[in-house]
Amino acid sequence: MSNTTEKIEYVSYLDHQGKYKGIMSWLMATDHKRIGLLYMYAIITFFFIGVLLGLMMKLELLAPGETIMTAKMYNSVFTLHGILMIFMVVIPGLSAVFGNFFLPILIGAKDVAFPKLNRFSWWIFIVGSIMAVLSQLLKDGPPDTGWTFYAPYSTTTNSNVIMATAAAFVLGFSSILTGLNFIVTIHQMRAPGMKFFHMPLFPWALYATAWIQLLATPVIGITLLMLIAERAFQIGFFDPALGGDPLLFQHLFWIYSHPAVYVMMLPAMGVITEIIPTFCQRQIYGYKAVAISSLAIAAVGFLVWGHHMYTSGMSDQARWFFSLLTFIVAVPSAIKVFNWITTMYKGSIDVQPPFLYALAFIFLFIIGGTTGLLLGSVATNVQVHDTAFVVAHFHYIIFGGMGFAFFAAIHYWFPKMYGRMYDIKLANISLVIKFIGFNLLYFPQFIIGVQGMPRRYFDYPEQFQPAQVISSVGGFILAFGLFLMVYNLVKAAKSGAVAPANPWKGSTLEWQIPSPPSLENFDEAPIIKVNPYDYK
Amino acid sequence: MANNTTHTIEYKTLVKILLILLFLTFITISVTSIHLGALTVTVALLIAGAKAYLVLSNFMHLKYESLLLRILVAMVFVLFALILVITFIDYAFR
Amino acid sequence: MSEKTVHVDEHRDDEASKLGMWLFIFTELLLFGGLFLVYSVFRVQYHEAFHQSSLELSVTLGALNTVILLISSMTIAMALTAMQKNDQKRALIFIGITLFCAALFLFNKYFEWGAKFHHGLYPGSELMALLDRGHLLYFSLYFFMTGLHALHIVIGMTLLIVCYFQVKNKKINNKDYVLLENGALYWHLVDLIWIFLFPLMYLIS
Numbered sequence: 001m002s003n004t005t006e007k008i009e010y011v012s013y014l015d016h017q018g019k020y021k022g023i024m025s026w027l028m029a030t031d032h033k034r035i036g037l038l039y040m041y042a043i044i045t046f047f048f049i050g051v052l053l054g055l056m057m058k059l060e061l062l063a064p065g066e067t068i069m070t071a072k073m074y075n076s077v078f079t080l081h082g083i084l085m086i087f088m089v090v091i092p093g094l095s096a097v098f099g100n101f102f103l104p105i106l107i108g109a110k111d112v113a114f115p116k117l118n119r120f121s122w123w124i125f126i127v128g129s130i131m132a133v134l135s136q137l138l139k140d141g142p143p144d145t146g147w148t149f150y151a152p153y154s155t156t157t158n159s160n161v162i163m164a165t166a167a168a169f170v171l172g173f174s175s176i177l178t179g180l181n182f183i184v185t186i187h188q189m190r191a192p193g194m195k196f197f198h199m200p201l202f203p204w205a206l207y208a209t210a211w212i213q214l215l216a217t218p219v220i221g222i223t224l225l226m227l228i229a230e231r232a233f234q235i236g237f238f239d240p241a242l243g244g245d246p247l248l249f250q251h252l253f254w255i256y257s258h259p260a261v262y263v264m265m266l267p268a269m270g271v272i273t274e275i276i277p278t279f280c281q282r283q284i285y286g287y288k289a290v291a292i293s294s295l296a297i298a299a300v301g302f303l304v305w306g307h308h309m310y311t312s313g314m315s316d317q318a319r320w321f322f323s324l325l326t327f328i329v330a331v332p333s334a335i336k337v338f339n340w341i342t343t344m345y346k347g348s349i350d351v352q353p354p355f356l357y358a359l360a361f362i363f364l365f366i367i368g369g370t371t372g373l374l375l376g377s378v379a380t381n382v383q384v385h386d387t388a389f390v391v392a393h394f395h396y397i398i399f400g401g402m403g404f405a406f407f408a409a410i411h412y413w414f415p416k417m418y419g420r421m422y423d424i425k426l427a428n429i430s431l432v433i434k435f436i437g438f439n440l441l442y443f444p445q446f447i448i449g450v451q452g453m454p455r456r457y458f459d460y461p462e463q464f465q466p467a468q469v470i471s472s473v474g475g476f477i478l479a480f481g482l483f484l485m486v487y488n489l490v491k492a493a494k495s496g497a498v499a500p501a502n503p504w505k506g507s508t509l510e511w512q513i514p515s516p517p518s519l520e521n522f523d524e525a526p527i528i529k530v531n532p533y534d535y536k
Numbered sequence: 537m538a539n540n541t542t543h544t545i546e547y548k549t550l551v552k553i554l555l556i557l558l559f560l561t562f563i564t565i566s567v568t569s570i571h572l573g574a575l576t577v578t579v580a581l582l583i584a585g586a587k588a589y590l591v592l593s594n595f596m597h598l599k600y601e602s603l604l605l606r607i608l609v610a611m612v613f614v615l616f617a618l619i620l621v622i623t624f625i626d627y628a629f630r
Numbered sequence: 631m632s633e634k635t636v637h638v639d640e641h642r643d644d645e646a647s648k649l650g651m652w653l654f655i656f657t658e659l660l661l662f663g664g665l666f667l668v669y670s671v672f673r674v675q676y677h678e679a680f681h682q683s684s685l686e687l688s689v690t691l692g693a694l695n696t697v698i699l700l701i702s703s704m705t706i707a708m709a710l711t712a713m714q715k716n717d718q719k720r721a722l723i724f725i726g727i728t729l730f731c732a733a734l735f736l737f738n739k740y741f742e743w744g745a746k747f748h749h750g751l752y753p754g755s756e757l758m759a760l761l762d763r764g765h766l767l768y769f770s771l772y773f774f775m776t777g778l779h780a781l782h783i784v785i786g787m788t789l790l791i792v793c794y795f796q797v798k799n800k801k802i803n804n805k806d807y808v809l810l811e812n813g814a815l816y817w818h819l820v821d822l823i824w825i826f827l828f829p830l831m832y833l834i835s
Binding site for chain 2: 187215247251255302303306313314315316317318321322
Binding site: 580 | 648649652656659660663666667670671674675689693696697700701703704706707708710711714715811814815818821822825826828829830833834835
C-alpha cells in the first residue's frame with residue numbers, strides 16, 4: 001500500500017539479498033523462481049543417476065546370458081530406474097520446475113498463492129527422494145518389484161518394499177501440494193483483467209495437470225498405505241493367501257498411474273504450445289480448442305486406467321469399454337498436434353534451438369502416440385503386452401515427449417532464467433545427436449517387441465542380439481548428446497553472453513520483464529486486455 | 537471488510553439441521569432391523585447421502601459459496617462415482 | 631495499529647486460503663474414496679460374511695459415536711457463528727465442547743477396539759489367521775478404515791486446539807477468522823466420512 005512514486009531499483013532474483021545468506025538463501029527461499037531452480041537441480045541430478053542405471057541395463061543386454069550383472073541385480077536396477085525416472089523426474093519435471101518458475105509470471109502474479117507451502121513441497125520432495133535412495137541401501141536389499149509394485153509379489157518379497165512405497169507416498173504428497181498451490185494461484189492471482197481465456201496455454205496445461213495431481217494422487221497414497229499395512233500387519237487386501245485380490249491392486253494402482261501419465265504429458269504439450277507461436281510469430285491456431293483439450297485429456301484420462309490390464313484377467317466387457325475410452329482420449333491429443341502444425345502454416349518461422357526441439361517433440365510424440373493406439377486396442381495389445389514394444393512406446397511418449405519438451409523448455413526459457421545465452425550451434429548439434437541416439441535406442445525395441453522379446457528380462461535368444469546391440473549403441477550416443485547439452489548450458493550459465501530481455505520476440509508476459517526477473521517479477525501488476533499471442 | 541465474505545448462519549438454523557441429522561440417523565438404524573433385502577443398502581446410502589448433503593451445504597457453508605466451488609465439490613463426487621461404476625464393469629461381469 | 635492492519639491486508643487473501651482448504655478436503659475425500667472402492671468390491675463378493683462379521687460390532691456404540699460427531703460438527707459451526715458475531719467467549723466454549731466430543735469419540739473407539747483386541751481379534755493375530763476370506767477382509771477393512779478415520783480425528787483435534795489458543799489471544803478475531811473457518815471445514819470432513827462409515831460398517835443386513 002506504499003504510495004512511493006520513485007522507481008524501485010531493479011535487482012534480479014538471483015542477486016536479491018533476503019533474510020538468509022549463502023546456501024540458506026536457497027534452502028529457505030519462498031521465491032517461486034528459486035524454488036523452481038531448486039527442483040531443477042535436484043531433478044537433473046536424479047535424471048543422470050537414472051540415465052546411468054539405464055546404461056547399465058543396456059550394457060547387460062549387449063549379449064545373451066549374464067554379461068555384467070546377475071538377474072537379481074538387473075531386477076533391482078530396472079526397479080530403481082523406474083522409481084527414479086517416474087516419481088522423481090518426469091512427474092515433478094515440468095510442472096515443478098517450469099510451472100513454479102513461469103506460472104506466476106505468465107499470469108502476471110508476484111508469486112504462487114502459498115509460497116511457504118511451496119517451499120515445504122520442495123523439502124518433502126527431497127525427503128521422499130532420500131527415502132527412495134535409502135530403500136536401496138538398507139540391509140534387506142533394494143526392492144525388485146519394478147516401479148509398479150504389483151501385488152502379491154510386493155507383499156511377499158523380502159526386499160525393502162515398505163521404504164520404497166513410503167518414499168513414493170511422500171513424493172506424492174509433495175505433488176499434491178504443488179497441484180493445490182497452482183490451482184489456487186490460477187483462480188486467485190491472475191493479473192487484473194486476465195480472464196481464464198486470456199491466459200497463455202502453458203498455465204492452462206498446468207491447471208489441468210494440477211487437478212490430476214490433486215485428485216489422482218490420494219488414490220495411490222491410500223493404495224501404498226494399504227500395501228504397507230498388508231506387509232506390516234498381515235492385513236489382507238491384495239495377497240490371495242490373506243484373502244485379498246491382486247487385481248484390485250492393479251485397478252487402484254492404475255487409477256492413479258494412468259492419469260499420472262498426463263501429469264507428465266500435459267505440461268509438455270503446454271510448453272510446446274508456448275514455443276510454436278513465438279517462433280512462427282503467429283497467433284496459435286484454435287486457442288480455445290487447445291485450452292479445452294487440456295481439460296478434456298485430464299477428464300477422460302481419469303477413466304482409461306484399465307488399458308494397462310488387458311491381459312490380467314479383467315472381464316471382456318471392461319476390456320472393450322476401456323479400449324473405447326482409450327481411443328476417445330486420443331482425440332484431444334490429436335487436436336493439439338493438428339493445432340501446432342496448423343500454427344506453423346504461413347508463419348514467419350525463425351529456426352532456433354527451442355523450435356527444433358519442439359519439432360523433435362512432435363515427431364517423437366506422434367510415433368509414441370500412434371503406437372499407443374495399437375496398445376489401446378485389445379486384440380493387438382494381447383500380442384505385445386509386456387514386451388519391448390511397450391517399453392519402446394512409453395519411452396517415445398515419456399522421454400521423446402516429456403523429456404524433449406523439457407529440453408525445449410530449458411532452451412526456450414534459459415535466457416530468461418539466467419539472463420545469459422547459450423551457444424546456439426552447439427545446442428543444435430546436441431539436439432541432432434540426441435535425436436539420432438534416441439531413435440537408435442528405442443526404435444529397434446518396437447521390432448523385437450513384436451517378435452516376442454519380453455520386457456524386464458535380462459536374457460534373450462540369439463536372434464535378438466543385432467537389435468539389442470543397435471539399441472545399446474544408441475543409448476550411448478544419446479547419453480553423449482545429453483552430456484553435450486549440459487556442458488553447453490552450464491557453461492552459458494557461468495559465462496554466456498548477456499541475453500536481451502526478449503531474445504525470441506515472444507509476446508507472453510515473461511518476455512516483457514527484465515532477464516533475469518526481479519524478486520516480485522513486476523513493478524506493478526500488468527493489466528491484461530488482449531489474448532496472449534497477439535502478433536502483428 | 538471485503539475479505540470476510542462468509543455468510544453468518546444463525547444458531548437456531550444450526551440446531552434445526554442437527555435435529556434433522558439425528559432424525560435421519562434414527563431412521564437409518566431402524567430401517568436396518570426391517571429386512572428389505574437388497575434395498576437396505578440403497579436406503580442406507582440414500583440416507584447417508586442426504587446427511588452428507590446437509591452437512592456440506594449448511595455446516596460447511598456450501599449453500600452460500602460461489603457457484604464455482606459448488607460445481608467443483610459436485611465434480612469430485614461425480615468423479616468418484618464414475619471410477620466406482622467403471623471398476624464394477626470389470627467385477628460385475630467376471 | 632492502523633498501519634499494521636493495512637500491512638496485513640495486503641498479503642491476505644481469505645478466499646485463497648479457503649479454496650486451498652477445500653482442495654485439500656478433495657484429496658482427503660479421494661483418499662477415503664480408494665478405501666470405499668475396496669470395500670464395495672469385497673462387500674459384493676463376500677456379502678454374507680460381511681453381514682455376519684458386522685454382527686460382532688455394537689450398533690449402540692456406533693450410533694452413540696455418530697450422535698457425538700454430529701453434535702460436535704454443529705458446535706464447531708456455532709463457534710464460527712460466534713466469532714462472526716464477535717462473541718469470543720462463546721466461540722471458546724463451542725470449540726471446547728467440540729474438543730470434548732472428539733475426546734469422547736476416541737474414548738468410545740478405544741473401548742470398542744479394546745474389546746476386539748481382548749478377544750484376540752486384531753491384525754496379525756492368530757484368530758484373524760483362522761478366519762475365512764470374507765470375515766478376514768471385513769475385519770481388515772474395519773481396522774484400517776476406522777483406524778485411518780481415528781487418525782483424522784486426532785489431526786482435526788490438533789488443528790482445533792491451535793484454533794482455541796488463537797481465538798484466546800485474539801489472533802483469530804471478528805475481522806480475521808479464516809483459520810477457524812478452515813479448522814471447522816476439516817472437522818466437518820471427519821464427520822462427513824463417518825456418516826458413510828457408520829452404515830457401511832455397522833448396519834449390514
